[in-house]
Amino acid sequence: MTIQKITELKGASSLPGNFGLPLLGDAFGLFAGEELFYWKKLRRYGNMFKTSVLGKKYAFLIGPEANSLVFKEQADCLSSRLGWWFLEPIFGNGLLMQDGAEHAAARRLMYPAFHSKTVTTYFDVINSTVQEYIKDWGTRGVIPLASDFRKLTLIVASRLFLGTQTIEEVEKTCNWFTQLVAGKLAIVRWDNPFTLYGRSQNARRKLHEYLLQTINTRRNGSKEYSDVLALLMNAVGEDGVRLSDSEIIEQTLLLLVAGHETTANLISWVLFELGSHPEWINKLRQELTQVAGNELKVEHLKQLTQMTNVLKEIERLYPPLYGIPRGVLKDIEYKGFHIPAGWVVVVSPMLTHRMEFIYSNPDSFDPDRFAFPREEDKKYPFALAGFGHGPHSCLGFQFAQMEMKIILSQLLYQYDWSVTPEYEKITPVLAPSKFLNKLRAHIKLR
16 A cells, blocks of 8 residues: 555544543453444444554444455455454464464365365264254253253264263363353453453363373374364374474364354354244244155255255354454555554454345344345345355354254254243344343253
């Protein structure tokens, strides 16, 4: 960008908004308020606004054009690592924290495990695990959705990624993962047992020890494995060098977190919305019966088009990431503003997904909006962005879709459900994280 061009643009500091408190900026609002922070800023300042967080200046750019800028047009000028800087002490130097050639090389090493053909081979493990896990749900009455699904998806991820077979083995790590993830939005970063961050760091150390022990056990044994951990242990980079134990652990840790937390949260909202709209339970059950009869097989999954649209609608209403930050490596321009290197730009799938010029009645649950001929997500590129796009798009997207379809199908085969009374009249919420862990469903055998 030439000096003349820069002088014709407004500086990023001229964006609507303010930088908040000295040093802290909007840290408390962003970390503690999460989704509500985004909505308040949007309503006050519009689709472009500035703030700061712990000394770093942020430009929030909202809408499909902004998504295109970050995911495609200026992706080479932006850094995931510098955007997610506050997560590095939690999740380490996995894919999320890598950029450029380093990221591309690591992604190539892991891609075979998430290729569509490979993912289909996971069907039997996922299907049998789901059936085993939900077999007694009809006797439990009320199910706490998020916690149960987190345990289920962690069992699936552990079996496929680590070869861990027993539920007891997974339960040992389940609390560690919960504590680890809880530390991601901690503002006070003191590593002691009395802080959220300290408990998160302790869980991280325990998970590192557990994974290192697993790696050493495999190296010292004669059994052959074909899971994701084995792929990473055997992988050789383009330079002919194998990954170190530390690199294997960091990548595996991130895969395990991403491979269960996101899926569990989304499928919890699926059950909530379907329980609130029982006509859709009937639609999906009818489709499932027509496509698969009484026995689901892997080839049936792509034919469940109404179920696909339900999952898209849940991604739209409750995206895994409310905001996606990128550190600015090289100056960029957006709608007449010059955003210099050193800033952080943030796009928001959550806010984009509720824009009325893209989605009709955006606060309503309406999976048919994705069916032909409406196909509202195709009005603009990057209008649906819950799993990201571009070089850092979700590597496990197809895996997550298959797992959610299997879970939902097995529930449709066996159970009916409804939301508990306190949630019967709630429309899709603006701050889902405040409700997620409280969601309950009445489950009964058909």
